[in-house]
Amino acid sequence: MEWVDAADPRPTFTMVLDCELLLGELYGIYNVPTVIWVDEDDRIARPPVIAPGDDMFRDFTNIDSSVHHDQLRAWVHTGALPPASDREHVMxxxxxxxxxxxxxxxxxxxARAGNGEAAELHFARAAELAPMDWTIRRGTLPLRGDDPFGEKFFAFMGEWAAAGHPGYGSADPNAPT
Amino acid sequence: MTALTFLDAEHGNRPASGRTDGDRVLLDASSMTSLTGWELKPEGLCRGDVCVPVRDPELTVDDAIDAARFAAALGRPAVVDAAAGVVAIGEPSSERRGPIEAGLAPDFTLPQLDGRSFTFSSLGKRKKLLLAWSSW
Structure with missing residues (x-):
């Protein structure tokens, strides 16, 4: 909420809070920022794709935000989709x-109820079951009292890279780079 | 009476009535029905027109339903933490995969920042951009 409140001007689009990560489950979202294109008939025109809104972290992500912006404009105005080779695979x-x-x-x-010890057991099991899911590995760090930009995050990045994933991106091992 | 909590993706955490017995969480049958929509009847676990036969003799204890066995009977994943008094029951991967494989955008309802509910399908027949973001 503090980030939304700090936004100036305040966003005009609809914003919802997803504390239980329902969208991750429904759409197969494993990291953020993730964007999904949905057409007029409620069909998924483009599956989840990592798409930063700007280039603030470009050195880290190696993602040029203008590529997605241009593709999005083309789809909105003409309905043209990027070539299949540029699109992510459905996870x-x-x-x-x-x-x-x-x-x-x-x-x-x-964790939110103050029972950190019991919470830790569940977080550890979640990580064992889904070791490459950023919403679990990185997303739980603040709830565990850890820095999401700190040592444990970079240790996870090491695991991510060792598993063959290129840079900051999709959990899709065959995602375009 | 033990303070119990039931968790799911659509509703978050809700109080539940029941008790614990060792590593089991036993929810009152009426509470299970109000939380999940499933009701225990002579023909099995039923919701709407659908009934799932149940042959597990340990599903119920007196007037209560074992949460883990309830989930197993319906083929759903579950996490039961009796020490903490928490039950989470989810959707099987097969149910979540269906719409994704069909290329359909699942509808959802979530709270807006002012607490009012928002349903995705209310946007109607236009192109929609769904952005998931977190401050971590």
Missing amino acids: LPTDDEQLARLERRVGAFL
Whole structure:
């Protein structure tokens, strides 16, 4: 909320709060900022893609925000989609990921209730079940009293890279780079 | 009576009525029905026109339903923390995969910043950009 309140001018688009990460479960979101294009018939025109709004962290992400912006404008104005080779693959949830989301949900509830010790057990299980899910690995760091830009995040980045993922990006191992 | 909490993706955390017994969480049948929509009937667990036969003799204890066995009977993932009095029941991956595989954008309802509910489908027939962001 503090980030929204600090925005000037305040955004005019609809904003919703998703404390239980429902959208992650429904759409297969594993990291942020993630963007999904939905057409007039409520079909997914473009599956989840990592798309920073600007180039503030470009040195870190290696993502040029103007590429997505240009593709988005083209789709809005003409309906043209990027070539298939530039689009991400749909990530389908697995049983382990669904269970990991439950473990994260229980851990988050317990952490917010001040029961950090019990929460930690659930966060650890969630990480074992979905080791490459940023919403679990990085997203739980503040709830665990850790810095999401600190040592544990960069340790996770090391695991991410060792698993063959290029830079900051999609959990899709075959995502375009 | 033990203070119990039930968690799911659509509603967040809600209080539940029941008790714990060792590592089991036993929810009052009426509480389970109000939380999940599933009701235990002679023909099985039923919601609307759908009934799932249940042959687990340990599903119920007196007037209560074992949360883990309830989830297992319906093929749903569950996390039960009896020590903390928390139950989370989710959707099976097969149910979440269906719309994604079909290329459909699942509808959802979530609270806006002022607390009012917002339903995605209310945007109607136009192109929509869904952006997920977190300050971490």
